[in-house]
Amino acid sequence: RVEVAAGAADDAERAAGELRSLIDERRPEKTELLGPAPRFRVRGRHRRHLLLKATDRGATVGAVREAVERAASGRALRGVALSVDVDPQ
Numbered sequence: 087r088v089e090v091a092a093g094a095a096d097d098a099e100r101a102a103g104e105l106r107s108l109i110d111e112r113r114p115e116k117t118e119l120l121g122p123a124p125r126f127r128v129r130g131r132h133r134r135h136l137l138l139k140a141t142d143r144g145a146t147v148g149a150v151r152e153a154v155e156r157a158a159s160g161r162a163l164r165g166v167a168l169s170v171d172v173d174p175q
Contacts, residue, residue, distance in 0.1 A: 087135055087136070087137050087138075087170070087171045087174040088105060088109070088135060088136040088138075088150060088154070088168070088169075088170050088171075089125070089133060089134070089135040089136075089168070089169045089170075089171070090102045090105065090122070090133065090134045090135070090163075090166055090167070090168055091128070091131040091132065091133045091166065091167040091168075091169075092131065092132055092165060092166045092167070093130065093131060093132070093165070094132065095132040097132075097165060097166060098131075098132040098133060098134045098166065099122065099132075099134060100162075101134075101157075101162060101163055101166040101168075102121070102122030102134035102135070102136060103122060104157060104162040105122075105136060105153060105154070105157055105162070105168075106119065106121065106122055106136055108152075108153035108154075108156055108157055108162075109136065109138070109149060109150055109153040111153075112148075112149035112152050112153055113138065113146065113149045114140065114142050114145040114146055114149065116140070116141050116142065117138055117139065117140040117141070117142070117145075117146045117149070118138065118139040118140075119136065119137075119138055120136065120137045120138075120139070121134065121135055121136040121137055122134040122135065122136055123135055123136075123137075131167070137174075138150065143172075147172055150170060154168065154170065
């Protein structure tokens with residue numbers, strides 16, 4: 087699961103959409119990508135999350151890592167908090 091949080095809903099939606107595009111370019115063929123979906127606000131921060139369902143965990147984690155690093159190197163995540171949970175419950 088990849089979660090994005092920002093002060094403004096538009097910023098959270100924009101960053102989540104950008105991450106989805108970057109992950110989608112890299113994800114393994116049998117990995118399903120869901121979202122971005124809204125989550126409840128916490129402490130005034132708007133949140134969105136992406137969920138990946140994968141059979142090949144290593145390749146999927148690598149794809150997410152590459153996408154996050156690419157987004158972080160540009161301006162896509164400016165003013166946005168990001169968290170990645172490899173094994174969400």
